[in-house]
Amino acid sequence: MVASIYSVEASLDRLEPMIAGIGVDIVDVPRFGRQLERTPRLRERLFTSIERDLPLRSLAARFAAKEAIAKALGVPVGMNWQDCTIAKDEAGDPQVLIRGTVAAASELRGITSWHLTLSHDGDMAIAMVVAER
Numbered sequence: 322m323v324a325s326i327y328s329v330e331a332s333l334d335r336l337e338p339m340i341a342g343i344g345v346d347i348v349d350v351p352r353f354g355r356q357l358e359r360t361p362r363l364r365e366r367l368f369t370s371i372e373r374d375l376p377l378r379s380l381a382a383r384f385a386a387k388e389a390i391a392k393a394l395g396v397p398v399g400m401n402w403q404d405c406t407i408a409k410d411e412a413g414d415p416q417v418l419i420r421g422t423v424a425a426a427s428e429l430r431g432i433t434s435w436h437l438t439l440s441h442d443g444d445m446a447i448a449m450v451v452a453e454r
Contacts, residue, residue, distance in 0.1 A: 341430045342452040344392030346385040350444045353381045369406045378446060382439040383407040386448035390417065390435070393452040397426040407437070415439050417450070427452070 354377050357364055364373055364380075372383055386407045391400055404421035417435035419427060436451040 339453055340451060341432045341454045342393035342395065343450065344389035344394075344452075345447070345449045346388035346392065347445055347447045348381040348385045348388075350378055350381045350441075350446055353377070353384065353446075367402045369403055371408060372406060378441050381446035382441060382448055385446050386415065386417070386437055386439060386450065389437075389448045389450045390423065390452075393450050394423070394426045394430065394432075397422065400426065407439075430454075 357377075357380070367384060367387070368380065372380065375383070387402055387405050390405055391397070394400070399422055401422045404419060404423040406418040408416045408418055410416045415437045417437050419435075430452065431454045432452045434453045436453065437448065439446070439448050441447075
């Protein structure tokens with residue numbers, strides 16, 4: 322019996338971890354709205370064309386998601402916010418769409434899929450991501 326336990330442990334040591342990174346971020350919605358008002362070009366810099374016209378709470382949640390993604394990637398230097406879009410799939414669930422700098426950072430870490438959840442409560446928006454190999 323002891324030999325089989327060591328055999329299982331040796332096999333597990335050779336497996337690559339499935340989770341490449343996790344990230345979480347929370348955004349104060351009214352504060353985020355004030356930042357967007359003070360800096361009108363910020364909306365264009367942070368969000369892609371399919372995101373920009375969403376309600377403030379949705380923008381705040383998407384910004385939290387992008388921040389969480391950056392954290393899961395180890396905050397890559399030169400990350401372009403335009404290279405990450407938070408969309409909805411056919412069921413209405415949030416979906417991470419990446420290209421450019423974000424796709425390159427993901428590839429370096431061996432990330433093949435993203436799991437994302439968004440939530441709002443009162444004046445707060447939160448996002449959590451899991452990057453999977």
